[in-house]
Amino acid sequence: FGRQIHVMDVVKTTQDEVRALAEQDAVEGTLVIAEEQTVGRGRQGRKWYSPSGKGIWMSMLLKPRQPIAFAAQLTLLTAVGVCRALRKATGVDVGIKWPNDLLIEGRKLCGILVESISEDELLKYCIVGIGIDVNQQLEDIPEEIRSVATSLRIESDSKQDRTLLIAEILYELEQLYNLYNEEGFAPIGHLWEALSVTIGRQVLIRTPQGESSGIAIGLDPSGALLITDQHGQERTIYSGEIQLDRI
Numbered sequence: 001f002g003r004q005i006h007v008m009d010v011v012k013t014t015q016d017e018v019r020a021l022a023e024q025d026a027v028e029g030t031l032v033i034a035e036e037q038t039v040g041r042g043r044q045g046r047k048w049y050s051p052s053g054k055g056i057w058m059s060m061l062l063k064p065r066q067p068i069a070f071a072a073q074l075t076l077l078t079a080v081g082v083c084r085a086l087r088k089a090t091g092v093d094v095g096i097k098w099p100n101d102l103l104i105e106g107r108k109l110c111g112i113l114v115e116s117i118s119e120d121e122l123l124k125y126c127i128v129g130i131g132i133d134v135n136q137q138l139e140d141i142p143e144e145i146r147s148v149a150t151s152l153r154i155e156s157d158s159k160q161d162r163t164l165l166i167a168e169i170l171y172e173l174e175q176l177y178n179l180y181n182e183e184g185f186a187p188i189g190h191l192w193e194a195l196s197v198t199i200g201r202q203v204l205i206r207t208p209q210g211e212s213s214g215i216a217i218g219l220d221p222s223g224a225l226l227i228t229d230q231h232g233q234e235r236t237i238y239s240g241e242i243q244l245d246r247i
């Protein structure tokens with residue numbers, strides 16, 4: 001991954017830059033990294049705050065040639081890769097909140113957004129967006145999100161080298177992607193569960209169908225979240241937002 005890297009200064013969003021390259025037949029693994037995004041986007045139509053020079057704002061092109069459902073597994077795979085890379089490079093105790101937020105002690109420092117384009121029931125390509133708050137200090141974090149957001153610098157007490165982190169992330173993602181192609185999702189699912197801060201916790205889940213609560217017990221073979229609800233019934237959650245109850 002990352003053998004074709006486009007480093008840009010200010011862009012609207014690296015997602016659209018990769019999309020434009022994909023439409024011109026860019027190779028798998030093509031990466032766009034920006035210093036700043038003016039219209040960074042998050043999941044579910046949210047805005048992703050991407051100040052200049054403080055974080056890692058990057059998107060990568062993948063062409064998995066898999067059924068559409070693979071895109072959900074790809075988000076879990078990406079969370080595992082980035083989580084492993086950040087732990088290895090900085091020693092901070094990063095965990096994964098389902099499906100793909102990275103947290104340290106309940107505060108978010110990385111979000112992942114996978115957007116996919118499909119053709120005849122197969123994925124044509126996926127754009128894997130990764131946003132990591134790296135070198136923000138407390139005063140750089142907007143006040144309204146200070147209780148829920150953090151950065152690697154705040155958590156590790158030292159300024160981090162973004163290039164090194166990116167290299168580590170690309171290495172981990174490539175290993176996991178190869179593992180996925182050889183052995184399927186099961187080993188990735190186990191790695192995800194081991195790094196998860198969701199499993200074993202009481203969770204509140206918001207889906208388009210409404211809210212429900214229960215205890216998260218694991219992933220099913222497709223990557224969906226399994227919970228035991230308040231009536232002791234096992235339920236499968238394919239998408240939604242969860243809130244972890246504080247311990």
Ligand code: BTN
Pocket residue numbers: 012013014015037039040041042043044046048050056057058059101110111112113129130131132
């Ligand atoms: C989320 O947690 O809601 C996902 C955030 C994803 C942000 C990254 S930053 C690089 C790429 N470009 C974007 O506009 N979004 C993703």
